[in-house]
Amino acid sequence: MTLILPFMYQMVGGFDVVKDPKDISFYAGMLLTSFSIFKALTVMHWGILSDRIGRRPVILLGLLGNLLTFVLFGVSKSFKWALVARSLNGMFTGNSVVIKTVVAEISDSTNRARMMALLPLMWNLGMMLGGAVGGAFVDPVAKYPWLFGGSVLFREYPYLLPCLVGSAASFFGLVVGFFQLEETLVIRPSTGSTALVGRPATETTALVLDAQNEEGRDQPVVTERTPSKWAILTPTIIRVLVTNTIMCLAIAMHNQIYPIYAATDIADGGLGMDAQSIGYTLTFCGILVVYFQLVMYPILAEKYGALACYRRGLLLLALFSTTFPLLSILVKYTGLYTEHIVGFNIANLFSFKLVLFWLLLLAQLYVRTLGDILSFTSISLLVSNVAPRKTDLGFMNGLQQQTTSITYIIGPLISGYLWSWSIKHSFPYPFNSHFVWVLGGASLVVAWYMSLSIPDSVNMFASEEHEPTQEVASDNASTNTLTERDCQ
Numbered sequence: 001m002t003l004i005l006p007f008m009y010q011m012v013g014g015f016d017v018v019k020d021p022k023d024i025s026f027y028a029g030m031l032l033t034s035f036s037i038f039k040a041l042t043v044m045h046w047g048i049l050s051d052r053i054g055r056r057p058v059i060l061l062g063l064l065g066n067l068l069t070f071v072l073f074g075v076s077k078s079f080k081w082a083l084v085a086r087s088l089n090g091m092f093t094g095n096s097v098v099i100k101t102v103v104a105e106i107s108d109s110t111n112r113a114r115m116m117a118l119l120p121l122m123w124n125l126g127m128m129l130g131g132a133v134g135g136a137f138v139d140p141v142a143k144y145p146w147l148f149g150g151s152v153l154f155r156e157y158p159y160l161l162p163c164l165v166g167s168a169a170s171f172f173g174l175v176v177g178f179f180q181l182e183e184t185l186v187i188r189p190s191t192g193s194t195a196l197v198g199r200p201a202t203e204t205t206a207l208v209l210d211a212q213n214e215e216g217r218d219q220p221v222v223t224e225r226t227p228s229k230w231a232i233l234t235p236t237i238i239r240v241l242v243t244n245t246i247m248c249l250a251i252a253m254h255n256q257i258y259p260i261y262a263a264t265d266i267a268d269g270g271l272g273m274d275a276q277s278i279g280y281t282l283t284f285c286g287i288l289v290v291y292f293q294l295v296m297y298p299i300l301a302e303k304y305g306a307l308a309c310y311r312r313g314l315l316l317l318a319l320f321s322t323t324f325p326l327l328s329i330l331v332k333y334t335g336l337y338t339e340h341i342v343g344f345n346i347a348n349l350f351s352f353k354l355v356l357f358w359l360l361l362l363a364q365l366y367v368r369t370l371g372d373i374l375s376f377t378s379i380s381l382l383v384s385n386v387a388p389r390k391t392d393l394g395f396m397n398g399l400q401q402q403t404t405s406i407t408y409i410i411g412p413l414i415s416g417y418l419w420s421w422s423i424k425h426s427f428p429y430p431f432n433s434h435f436v437w438v439l440g441g442a443s444l445v446v447a448w449y450m451s452l453s454i455p456d457s458v459n460m461f462a463s464e465e466h467e468p469t470q471e472v473a474s475d476n477a478s479t480n481t482l483t484e485r486d487c488q
């Protein structure tokens with residue numbers, strides 16, 4: 001996803017649909033929104049499909065789709081083509097929810113926090129590499145004439161090379177997955193013709209027994225009563241999902257507006273950075289992720305628990321959101337009006353103002369990255385923890401991913417429209433160019449306040465707190481058993 005961010009502003013600005021540079025953020029938001037719309041429409045279906053046919057084929061299909069749609073986006077010559085390519089890419093990216101389910105299935109209470117921490121690590125490493133690739137390889141003919149100067153292909157399609165690199169990564173994952181990825185959804189055949197799919201081999205699986213024994217006498221049918229998928233949404237689960245939704249809405253606004261804010265002219269309230277400099281900032285965040293994810297988060301989660309880490313992450317993100325736009329004031333009122341002077345311009349590299357700007361920028365990104373790791377990793381743990389059964393993991397992770405995808409539909413539309421609206425008018429703070437950031441910060445404070453009502457019991461994996469209850473089915477009676485945890 002981040003691969004296109006460094007050059008999205010320039011790419012959209014080159015389409016005929018844009019008549020005013022101040023409208024670029026609106027059309028860029030449409031590109032990001034189309035991705036999220038199709039992801040939201042398909043993510044639940046990917047999760048449910050993986051519960052039926054297995055995790056492995058769904059993951060491989062998604063990688064193949066990513067490979068093809070990246071190429072389609074790279075050869076876009078019109079806004080409509082780019083919109084279709086991003087929509088298809090979002091459709092195939094929806095199966096990323098299955099990865100969470102696989103990790104939950106192969107882990108236990110002794111290593112789940114550390115293994116779940118690997119998911120946002122890989123995500124953020126992808127963000128780091130995507131930002132670096134997008135910034136470094138865009139328009140290679142102009143940037144590296146000694147190597148690509150004679151390339152007709154890249155002269156005609158200046159955004160194709162970074163997309164090809166993204167496709168190559170998907171191809172590598174496809175090959176490794178085809179030969180190395182094992183199925184984690186265990187199929188346990190019954191004594192008859194019925195097979196139950198979805199329960200690991202280490203768990204007790206309710207089987208439909210043969211109604212006749214050797215002597216021909218009727219025997220009771222032993223079954224496990226499975227509640228409706230939607231019936232598992234207890235108040236605790238709902239609170240977890242609602243705070244996750246609010247958090248993701250604010251972060252979706254951040255992700256959409258950051259590259260646009262960074263690339264917007266200084267006079268319009270932006271930072272005036274070029275695509276390569278924006279790519280460097282994304283790379284810096286990715287480097288931080290390695291340490292935060294591998295070293296810091298497991299220690300913090302073990303000491304304080306996932307819920308406490310989640311709350312602290314929300315506060316850090318709120319702090320970032322409300323203070324980050326102040327950088328534009330520094331840039332504007334310190335005389336940094338020269339084009340791209342904020343970027344890595346060798347002639348100004350050791351300028352006091354430039355050094356001060358980069359120190360403040362990187363400090364803000366440090367806070368944002370730490371907040372991202374604490375909040376995203378923790379909410380992934382919490383959603384898996386509150387699933388009553390392991391067979392509900394696909395549904396729970398799919399539901400979380402679908403609500404998240406919906407926020408990535410709404411967020412870019414809101415932020416893109418509000419950014420264009422705010423820079424076209426001369427309203428006072430907070431309705432100036434800071435408005436999007438202030439709104440995101442306020443949303444995060446609301447999510448933090450709501451998280452205070454989530455019980456500490458969510459720090460434990462629910463499906464390991466009790467074994468599923470086997471019951472004898474009868475024509476007149478059936479019982480559903482809920483633990484005290486489920487009723488919170």
